[in-house]
Amino acid sequence: MGESSSVSENLPRQAGKIRVGVLGATGAVGQRFIQVLANHPWFELSVLAASHRSAGKRFADACHWYLDEPMPAAVRTMTLEPGQPGMDCEILFSALPNNIAQDLEPTLAAAGYAVYSNAGSHRAEPDVPLLIPEVNPQHAALIETQRTRRGWRGFIVTNPNCTATHLTCALKPLHDAFGLRRVFVVSMQAVSGAGYPGVSALDITDNVIPYIGNEEDKVQTEPLKMLGLYAVDGIMPANFRISAHCNRVPTRDGHLECVSVELDRPATEVEMVSAWENFRGLPQQLGLPTAPAHFIEVRAEADRPQPRRDRLAGNGMTTSVGRLRPCELLSYKFVLLGHNTLRGAAGGSVLNAELMVAQGYFGERAIAAPVQAALRATQLPLWQHA
Known part of the structure; x- marks a missing residue:
């Protein structure tokens, strides 16, 4: 070359x-x-x-x-x-x-x-x-x-974008199985996402910064392209809407996201979990070298996933989800966690x-x-x- x-x-x-x-x-x-x-x-x-x-x-x-x-x-x-x-x-x-x-x-x-x-x-x-x-x-x-x-x-x-990556990973099995109408997400993003040396210690210590430049637009648009339909001359974006709040928090690695989804077709919590646990992408089917064994890992504990405990799941290539429960405004809500500089x-x-x-x-x-x-x-x- x-x-x-x-x-x-x-x-x-x-x-x-x-x-x-x-x-x-x-x-x-x-x-x-x-x-x-x-x-x-x-x-x-x-x-x-x-x-x-x-x-x-x-x-x-x-x-x-x-x-x-x-x-x-x-x-x-x-x-x-x-x-x-x-x-x-x-x-x-x-x-x-x-x-x-x-x-x-x-x-x-x-x-x-x-x-x-x-x-x-x-x-x-x-x-x-x-x-x-x-x-x-x-x-x-x-x-x-x-x-x-x-x-x-x-x-x-x-x-x-790293935040859009893990959101899309969690949405893919749901989009395939039930369809999506609306998604609401609030991110808590690690300081490593800002590069090195990143955010000043004086700004992030004992603090949360409720703004990351251009981040919300990426989170609201990139998943629609990835979940869209392929055509030779471009991608037809997926037909649902995303609203995002993005925040910088004082963790080193691992972005945590709180997500609410409105499904297009009704589903039980058991069916939601089954969609995540049974999803196997092409990299898993082929055993690609960097692919994790589990694309999605569902945590049953009430207080998981957490950045320090779960960011290295699948060598940092797995998206962890947990706290699935009904949402008072949309269909369901859950928490996801993924490593921002590895999978992301x-x-x-x-x-x-x-x-x-x-x-x-x-x-x-x-x-x-x-x-x-x-x-x-x-x-x-x-x-x-x-």
Whole structure:
């Protein structure tokens, strides 16, 4: 894809693996990408890219490591590159801020890279997939329209806003089983969602901030695109309404959301729980490497889910729900919890790439052959790169 560069000298090539890179590697989400990609069975992390100010430095020298888990030894001596065409990889995972992603990601897609973006810059564009593999795997096919319209050799696939991600995960089984008319959600969002160094300690200690810029609009619109109907020229949004309040609270990781839903068809609490517990998305059916065994985990305890106790369910890729009960205004209300920088950011983006490897976009790969064979055996709609 890109031409060889000096970073490829840092690590030996791993036979059969797909070479990938991380844009914005030194930031909080970039570090999550590195954590998720370390020892990945399909992907070889060969490129770390950062600003021109950091380019040329060793990763360990340029990065203030934010995560509790230690920095993977393999990346410590890797040389940071500027994010530009010529990087030696096929796939780029982007943790760039919106203002940089807006122009740089299309440049890289045009140059032939498969860009999996965590930025919000392109999510609303009609030919850009906004993807959660368990929710709307068929939307990946939009990239053919995208490439044709834009004349790109590569493409951009986005994952949704972190709060919208877990809301959509919880709504998907209900939308399929009963339909939805109205959704009301109040979020309590961890400080890590603001990046590093994030919210000032003086602002968040002993406090709740009842405003997160542009967040409510994302939560009210992105689930409708993901739960909408695929068409070659775009997505027809789902026909229900969402009203959101978004708040920043003094927890480190894990977004908690209080949700009320009005169903289109009547359902009992037992049927609601059954819809969640019995839902298995395509990643679970195929056993994709980053997919959790349980897409939704239903907690029966009166005081769960909680951020500290439940955010790492399914290695941070599971959405936990609990406190299901009748709602005095709508049909039912419940609480959900999900990890904002794993499923809600880096982990979700890596799972998007795994899905498209399984779907055959990157060709027949020995590393993914069992999964590709399993997908063909399901006789489910399969998008293949022409």
